[in-house]
Amino acid sequence: MLHHAFFWLNNPASREDRDALIRGLETLRAIPLIRTLTIGVPALTEQRDVVESGFAVSELMVFDSLADQNAYQSHPLHQRFVEECSHLWSKVVVYDVEALP
Amino acid sequence: MLHHAFFWLNNPASREDRDALIRGLETLRAIPLIRTLTIGVPALTEQRDVVESGFAVSELMVFDSLADQNAYQSHPLHQRFVEECSHLWSKVVVYDVEALP
Numbered sequence: 001m002l003h004h005a006f007f008w009l010n011n012p013a014s015r016e017d018r019d020a021l022i023r024g025l026e027t028l029r030a031i032p033l034i035r036t037l038t039i040g041v042p043a044l045t046e047q048r049d050v051v052e053s054g055f056a057v058s059e060l061m062v063f064d065s066l067a068d069q070n071a072y073q074s075h076p077l078h079q080r081f082v083e084e085c086s087h088l089w090s091k092v093v094v095y096d097v098e099a100l101p
Numbered sequence: 102m103l104h105h106a107f108f109w110l111n112n113p114a115s116r117e118d119r120d121a122l123i124r125g126l127e128t129l130r131a132i133p134l135i136r137t138l139t140i141g142v143p144a145l146t147e148q149r150d151v152v153e154s155g156f157a158v159s160e161l162m163v164f165d166s167l168a169d170q171n172a173y174q175s176h177p178l179h180q181r182f183v184e185e186c187s188h189l190w191s192k193v194v195v196y197d198v199e200a201l202p
Contacts, residue, residue, distance in 0.1 A: 001144045002161065004105060005151075006196060022201065040198035043102045045170055050106075050193045058198050060103065060161075069146055092151045095107060097141035097159050100123065 001063050001098050003072075006055040008091040017088050018056050024085035025059050033072050035062040055093075069096065102164050102199050104173075107156040109192040118189050119157050125186035126160050134173050136163040156194075170197065 011017050018041075025039050038060040042053045063069045072078055112118050119142075126140050139161040143154045164170045173179055 001146075002139065002141060003146075004161075004196075038103065038198075038200050040103060040200045043167060043170075043197040043199040045102075045104075045167060045197040046174070048195070051195045051197060053197070055196070058196065060105075060198070066144060066146060069144075073147070094149070094152045095105075095156070095159065096144040096146040096152060096154070097139075097161070098144040099139050099141045 001066060001069060001096065003059075003061040003063060003069055003094065003096055005059050005061075005092055005094045006052075007057045007059075007089045008054060009056040009088060010090045011088075012054075012056060021057050021085055021088045024081050024088075025057065027077060027081055028059070028061075031072060031075050031077050033063065033068045033075065035064055037061050056089075066098075102167060102170060102197065104160075104162040104164060104170055104195065104197050106160050106162075106193055106195045107153075108158045108160075108190045109155060110157040110189060111191045112189075113155075113157060122158050122186055122189045125182050125189075126158065128178060128182055129160070129162075132173060132176050132178050134164065134169045134176065136165055138162050157190075167199075 009017050022039060029037055040058045110118050123140060130138055141159045
């Protein structure tokens, strides 16, 4: 399954805050439950009405199962990330997707 | 780069409409510009405040470049998909993400 989270910053203009959040997300790589982790920023595609480009950073994780994603939520490294970085963001939107075969 | 689109249905309760949209998305696999295409539906994860689960179907595409994503937008198979399926959806939200190395 896919777990795609998008983060809006409290200080959208702060490159420092953005980079601190990216460094925080990098610490999640040590969680073995995560099959792959892709960290990203808005791509400079055409600004169409349907394109949401206000977020600052995104994380796309692939898990083998729903159970693994649930276990990730309570993993100590994830909880430490939330404690240390949640002051940086004003909004988070998460999409959990079951991939079709 | 990642191109992740989420579709809300005009008739959210219609399994038929959902499946028609999924069949439409499957036709996009014939577009060579798309490196990978993952079609999905909401996963049955815990319903937390930050989790957006109202969409019916999602498509995650990986492209080699911004230029390929732009070319995809005007590809005849993509345009045919929009013509044939856009009556099914009420809202689309797209996130275009530049993956960090």
